[in-house]
Amino acid sequence: MSWLRALKETARSGLTVERPRLEPVIAARGALGLALVVGLSLALFGPAVAVSSAFGAFQAAIATFQRSWRPRPTLALASGASLAVSTFLGYVTGAGAHPVLFLGLLLLWTFLSGLAWAAGPTAGIIASSNVAMMLVTVTLPTSVAAAAGHAAMIFAGGVVQAALVVLLPVRRWGAQRDALADALAAEADYARRLRHDPVAPFDPVPLMTARNAAAVTPRQARSRPAELHGARGLAERIRPVLASLADPAVGVPEEGPQRDRVRELLAAAGALLDAAAHAIRHGEPVALPPAALAALRTPDTGAILSGPPRRAAVRLAALLGDVVETAEPRTETTPAGTTPAGTTPAGTTPAGTTPAGTTPAGTTPAGTTPAEGTARARPTMVRLAPIVLAKMRAELRPDSPILRHAVRVSVVTAAGYLLGAALPFGHGYWAPMASVMVMRPDFTQTYARSVARFGGTLVGVALATAVVRTAHPGLYLSAALAVLCAFGMYLLMRTGYAVAQVCVAAYVVFLLGMDGAGLTQTVRERVLLTLLGGLLAMLSYAVYPAWETPRLRGRLADWLTASGRYAAAVAARYAEPAGQSSPDVREALLAARAARVAWQEAVDRATHEPVRHRGLSHATAEEAGHALAEFGRAAMLLEAHLPDRGAAPLPAAATLAEALRRATEQGAKDVRERREPHWDDLRETVAAWSADPPDHFLLDKGARLLLDALDELTEALAESTRSR
Incomplete structure (x- = not known):
């Protein structure tokens, strides 16, 4: 972008007047x-x-x-x-x-x-x-x-x-309420979009914001409203379940009775999540939409869906019941119209779902999240001082934009x-x-x-x-x-x-x-x-600039490395089943999200910079970002169906995890050094399964989806790599 155009775009941005909600x-x-x-x-x-x-x-x-x-x-x-x-x-x-x-x-x-x-x-x-x-x-x-x-x-x-x-x-805890409500509303919108686009993308920023808002100081922990507990973790767990229920790769055909039933469940999920978001934002009881309850009450879910989709429907129904209960501002008794944690919102047990009062295998009770049984701690202002000083000292390096x-x-x-x-x-x-x-x-x-x-x-x-x-x-x-x-x-x-x-x-x-x-x-x-x-x-x-454009390759490589570690952590849990509560998977997912947001922010900042792209054009950046988002979605599908604790281990998954880790780390190095990345190690691992595929309904298919996404990344970077 030329300097003249950059000045024009930034001037327009500075003089833009928005219409937010006034306070x-x-x-x-x-x-x-x-x-x-x-x-x-x-x-x-x-x-x-x-x-x-x-x-x-x-x-x-x-x-x-x-x-x-x-x-x-x-x-x-x-x-x-x-x-x-x-x-x-x-x-x-x-x-x-x-x-x-x-x-x-x-x-x-x-x-x-x-x-x-x-x-x-x-x-x-x-x-x-x-x-x-x-x-x-x-x-x-x-x-x-x-x-x-x-x-x-x-x-x-x-x-x-x-x-x-x-x-x-005025609206005590209003910022935290809004952050949590926005996360649930984003999940609701995601569910509705999945009805029409089974592989629709999802922006994790609302979930990350809600996670930041959930950290409290000891003084805050004593006065935080009960409805701000637990719902964020439930939203985190609902997202992969929604994706798994909608994605044709998991087993539901793109058209037919099963797809129609999935669309009904997704619509009901969106309505219930919206109701929970409204209740949390305003501190009111949840107004359960009758149409959504009727959709979830339909007794033929178990007859229509089978295999992975049925399992996803079971988990979705239980998680929605937990969200409804958690969103209630009154927690001493269960309000009329809601149900105890672990039941379906309709108060009944559709065919193929878990019995009332229980939670499906691999899930945790309402109010808790995997690896997060207690409130996230935020340091007090006194304890924050050395942390801030350490962050400031860390920026005292020549390549730091902050410096x-x-x-x-x-x-x-x-x-x-x-x-x-x-x-x-x-x-x-x-x-x-x-x-x-x-x-x-x-x-x-x-x-x-x-x-x-x-x-x-x-x-x-x-x-x-x-x-x-x-x-x-x-x-x-x-x-x-x-x-x-x-x-x-x-x-x-x-x-x-x-x-x-x-x-x-x-x-x-x-x-x-x-x-x-x-x-x-x-x-x-x-x-x-x-x-x-x-x-x-x-x-x-x-x-004395600090341009973001030349650092885009580094940001992309960081995202690739973090995504590879997340996918490897998920695959490793098939080799050593630990259920849904896997702290290593959770930490890897958070790191991948942070790297993705850092990439998106870098792309946004680079959009109006008056410098040449230096080998990574805006079109290439968009295609590469889409490819890595697909890679993360494939890993998320695998996470949605992690085997329960005590299930039979799959030794082939350990080989896949190691191949994913090595391939993405080497690929990230190639991206930084402006070379075309290749995935030969991972390709050989997946090809070896042709004669003897692993005994799991999704692992082989998920590995191929991961490889396809990495190949798409190579194609996106190929032109810019050859033109340097």
């Missing part, structure tokens, strides 16, 4: 906290302290809107405390009297904020925002004592926001600070503040946010300055307008960065206008400084 009550709570802090500070200490405390409360409220699974009060306190420390250290090092010392602190602080992205986007956003706010707040105190007072008020703003989250709870981002953002922020101070505009912090807020570790977000911030700042500053110049609002009216702008930002922040920046820019103008700061600046000067910051950010990525 006015939560936005009003954040604005209320800001109003309380500003009002009390004005009444007790004056406008200068009010401005500092307002920045603390404003930033703390933004932290509570981040996509994090930690308690919102903790995020608010962490944001307020870190901003308070930043402001105090910034003033002590001499923001005004000793600019060289402050510049050194700014370089160090910004570099650390760039490395903070190693801990995740929430930590990176909070750290970057702290640097931006520090550039403004260090100009307010007049002495060390005053700086300490300002820092205390900034922290007080975070405390107020945290207290309001506790005192005025490159840290270097870029620190140099650009320092350059913007110096240029802003040298230009005759006054209040030059607008330039470095714009830079640090728009810069991200990848090209697309940095350029899109630069355009969006300039456009939003242009509109916001123009409107706010026009109000100030024409209406001359007084102290308290300026404070009220600032709070109103903050409310607009909280309300609209998920609609798009440009829209949010309109509110942020106006908020800063009104807030600084309370103390008379910045009133001498014109719209032109503020906009020019913002444009300067954005241009510096964009130029830095062009000069």
